[in-house]
Amino acid sequence: MPRRVLRAHEPGDENHGNFKVYDPASDGSPGPGAGPVTTTWLPESFKWFGDKNRRALSGRISFFTIGKDGGLHLSKAATEILNPPEGSKVAIGINKKFIALKISDDGFTFFRGKGGSINISARAFARLLAEEGWPLPCRVMLTWDEKSKMLVGKKPGEEVTQATQAS
Secondary structure: OOOOOEEEOOOOOOOOOOOEOHHHHOOOOOOOOOOOOEEEEEEHOOOOOHHEEEEHHOOOOOEEEOOOOOEEEEEEHHHHHHHHOOOOEEEEEEEOEEEEEOOOOOOOOEEEOOOHEEEEEOOHHHHHHHHOOOOOOEEEEEEEEEOOEEEEEOOOOOOOOOHHHHH
């Protein structure tokens, strides 16, 4: 049985993300069957936050919260990215594994919350999400799709593959 090679991965390495792969056999332990390969994350590949810099987080994370009661909340950061003009509406699209938000005349009426966030009341939509298998309540992290001019997030608990992204 060939031994695995010790590889240290730098933050952002395309092959393994931000972790190191160790083979216990390569660190002097007995040959084949010495133990399982372990995965360790590199602490320097993360940006760390705590009480000291909690305010730095305010308004920087784009997310969408969906409550069981139909209360939908778009974070301040996501609102700033989407930037809907006063009087406009926000449409919400879903498919098997993703949710998307965009400005549209056919969307939901919204109101601005404290600190610049957006709130939408849509009980029927929340019931539809539950019927489609969305875990409610949930929080969905959002990414801006510049080409389509919309915020997109992955359904909680779903794996994303190339085939999924194409659907």
